[in-house]
């Protein structure tokens with residue numbers, strides 16, 4: 412909280428300094444000094460708010476892209492699958508979110524890999540004493 416107040420105060424002082432410089436230029440140019448100070452002071456907050464919002468959106472987009480890449484990497488699993496033609500084993504990277512085809516390393520036959528799920532009965536031991 413204290414750090415936020417220090418940052419806001421520092422930012423306001425810097426904005427006021429820039430507005431004063433622009434007001435001095437306006438004074439020598441014969442333009443309304445108070446109006447120039449007010450517009451340049453408030454304008455800096457608007458510009459930096461918009462710039463900050465843009466940076467936040469860009470950072471959020473980068474984080475989303477990284478998460479999608481990580482999910483894609485996690486959905487790939489390497490299996491050893493026997494060829495449907497020659498029954499030789501092949502190392503195949505399976506993507507859980509896509510159809511999976513591979514060419515046999517041995518006989519060059521085109522294969523499809525299907526993911527199946529099987530149920531196993533959960534049993535409890537009758538006795539722990541052997």
Ligand SMILES: [Zn+2]
Pocket residue numbers: 494495496497498499515516517518519520
């Ligand atoms: Zn084969």
